[in-house]
Each structure stands twice: as structure tokens, then as C-alpha cells.
Amino acid sequence: MADFFAHRRPGEGPGLALFLNAGDPPLDVLADLVLMLDEEGVDCLELAVPFPDSVTDGPVIRRSARRALDRGVGLDEVLAFIAAVRPRLRRLRIALLADWSHSLKHRDPAGTLRTIAASGADGLLVHALPPRLRAAHHAAARDAGLPVVTTCYQRSSPPTMAEAAAEATAYLYLVAHYGRSGTAPAGGHAGLAGTVSALRAHTASPIAIGFGVRTREDVETVGACGADAVIIGSAGVARIEQSLDRAGDVIDGFRAFVRSVSPIPVNTPERTGS
Template sequence: PPPPPPSPTPAPAPFFTRRTPDGPPALALFLNAGDPPLPVLRDLVLMLDQEGVACLELAVPFPDSVTDGPVIRRSARRALQAGGADLDDVLAFIADVRPHLKHLRIALLADWSHSLKHRDLATTTREIAAAGADGLLLHALPPRLRTTHLETAAAAGLPVVTTCYTQSPPATQAQAAAQASAYLYLVAHYGRSGTAPATGHAALARTVTALRAHTTSPIAVGFGVSTRQDVQAVGAAGADAAIIGSAAVAAVERALETGTDTVAAFRTFVRQILPEPPHRTA
């Protein structure tokens, strides 16, 4: 008899389960690799998995980002000054911690000029996928390379994160939404990280609804999200996830400055945002 047909490859689970109308959005946190140092960061990442955080946006640190505010720029500076957190180091870190994670997804953020410009894009994309990253967000990628990036990521089986602003033209928003295969990062406010929209995050509902027409991928909202109330407002706008960047990095910075236990302090921070996250363990 002929051999049975091969089983279809299951589609990867979405980064964020589509929220119900009355349910809370998932929580994604941004941190720079190397701040705190990688051995401490490993324990912190395992804690995030225990607490039910949905995603860690883990950045390969790069200097003088024009889109980041002072908190994240200081964090990148600390990581770069300490050394040991270039792209290869971060990929080794992900490969080490990935087998121990049950729930947490890792989206790697890398700056084109600092980390990828002098490497072969296709080879590096395969290396990122092989390390266990669940998605890739390329910062400041030249527009002429966008199609190549999408093609090489698809060939490597690596979902991509795309971005757009609430103020972006409708065609730009539609393109970003259509090209998102990990999730679409909707930047709530044009400016530097840590700044919030003047009308509040709940006012983004019309934009989120419009983007839904162009993507089946989850939609995450970031910039200016720092409190439980902000996360709730992101949920009220209909988004699938809230991304906290500057406030998360500031929690690490406070722990480092005061000499307190970084992992314990960050656990407290997470529980203040989501007081009873799913999958919590003692």
C-alpha cells in the first residue's frame, strides 16, 4: 500500500491569544539584554514565565536610539558598558533559556545598523530562529530591504513583528498590519518611548478596529503604558496585548541603584500590573 501522506505541520501558536471583549489584554514587557546582567536576567525571565507574562521583547542593546526616551537609553548604555550582550551573546542566552519556558514567548528586537548591517541577513535570520526566538522585530530597517527581510524570515519559519503609529497614513497602517506574522505593534504616540497619548489609550479603539480588517495577527499597543489602569485602557481599545517598556526598565534600574534583589523587585512590579496573572506559581 502507498505510504500515508505526511502529517501537516501545525501552525505556530499565536503570540497572544485573541482576547475576549471583557477579558484583559496579555502583558508584554520590554528589556535590554544585559540590563540586568545576563545571569540575573535568566532568573528574571524564568520568573516572568511563572507569573504568566505573555511575551518578553528582548532587545540587543544599541546606543543612542532616537525613538527611545532617557530610561531605555540609560539601560542600553549600562548593558553596552558591561559588555557581553551582542547579538551572538543574546542568541546564546535565548537558546539556553528557551527549553525551560512553558508560556513566555520571546520577541527579539535588533537594530539594523548596530547588529545586522554587516552580517548576511538570511543566515542571521536562520540563526535567530534556531536559537529559539519566537519572533523578530528589526529596528530602523532600510525600506529597500523590507521585502527581503519578510522573505528570509518566512523561509526560516520566523514570525515578524511589524510596527505602525496611530498617526501613520491608512495605507502605511494597512501594510504593516498585513505583513505582521508575529504581532502588529501599534505605537500609541508619536515620540519617544515612555510618552503616552494625550487622549488616553482607550481612545485608540477606532484605530485598532480599522487594523483588524488587514490582519489576522494579534495587535499589541505600546508607548506610555505603565500602570494596571493603562493596561486596562489598552484592553478597552480592543487590543490583544499591552506592551510596557520604560516602566519595566525603570523597575530594573531602581533595583540596581538600591542594591535590592532585581528578580524579587521585578516580580513585585509585574504583580502590581496584573495582580493575579494566569499560571502563577508559588
């Protein structure tokens, strides 16, 4: 089991995972950005193989995916990218996100999972995997030694939640809101505490919450409800888009974003008021 958030110490707040589409920014710039995330203490990069017209993503991430696709980035390019950058990382884990229909459906399942594991990816989240294929997918991932990210919603049925929790070997992604990425639950993230507690009974893997997390306050609220980590997608991707539109420094702009959302350890002067 990959311990995606092992570096967190008591008082540091929840682990931090960031979503980006591979190829947005371009892969050469992305390599420097990934090294910066490692330096800044980010725990996990959820790196997506870009795919078009995602029904679960809002306009920010869909535009990002289109830019990456227009640059010719697909699964092979992403795996080569991971293989090149992974040996240079000290802390950052990489969870690959791949859409079943666009990136995996037409490939040999077992062979592809072995190739993904060999690239150095620390885990895999398959988007829109047909339910009938889940058991075979999880078995093939175990055989390949590839930890699996599973997902469920706050309003998923208890059996669905239990299954997702039991099969998570990298981390369990609890989607805060049934809708498109970038949207938050109407009652706020604090209302997820009961769901996190219920999921604990079914998994020893970390539980990460995403959708609608934009600010440090959101991050701390997620941590207070018992989650091990928070996943930020649209807010970070929007910062990339702003830098590209303004011909700004993508790395410096994203570094500032990371620092703006990172939780402040409880024993720092900023937290204690010293």
C-alpha cells in the same frame, strides 16, 4: 504563525508583553528574571539586543542600553542566552528586537535570520529597517520560519498601516504616540480604539499597543479599546534601574512590578467586590 497570546482566556484582559534590554540586568540575573516572568504568567518578553543612542527611546531605556553595552552584550550573546533559557519556559514567548544598523546591517541577512530562528526566538522586530529592504526581509523571515513583528503609529498613513498589518506574522505593534518611549498619547490610550478596529481589516495577527503604558489602569484601558495585548517598556526598565541603584533584589522588585500591572480577571473577588 506564533500565537504569542494564546494562553489568554475570556475575562483575563489583554495579553502582557514586557520590554527589557538583554544585559540589563546582567545575563545571569536576567535568566532568573525570565523564568520568574514565565511563572507569573507574562505572555511575551520583548528582548532587545542593546544598541546606543536610540532616537525612539527615552532616557530610561537609553541608560539601560548603555549599561548592557558596557557589559559587552551583543547579538551573539543574546542568541546564546535565548538558546539556553528557551527550553525551560512553559508559556513565555520571546520576541527579539534588533537594530538594523547596529546589529544586523553587516551580517548576511538570510543566514542571520536562520540563526535567530534556531536560537529559539519566537519572533523578530527589526528596529529602523530601511523601507527598501522590507520586502526582502519579510521573504527571508518566511524562509527561515521566523515570525515577524511589524510596527505602525496611530498617525501612520492608511497604506503604511495596511502594509504593517498585512506583514505581521507574530504580532502588530501599534505605537500609541509618535515620540520617545515612555510618553503617552495626549488624549489617552482609549482614543486608539478606532485605529485598532481599522487594522483588524488587514490582519489576523494579534495587535499590541505600547508607549506610555505604566499602570494596571493603562493596561485595562488598552484592553478596552480592543487590543489583544499591551507592551510595557520604560516603567519596567525603570524598576530594574531602581533595584540596581539600591542594590536591591532585582527579581523580587520586578515580580512586584509585574503583579502591580497585570490585569485582574473579571471573575475574581477583587474585581467583583466579593
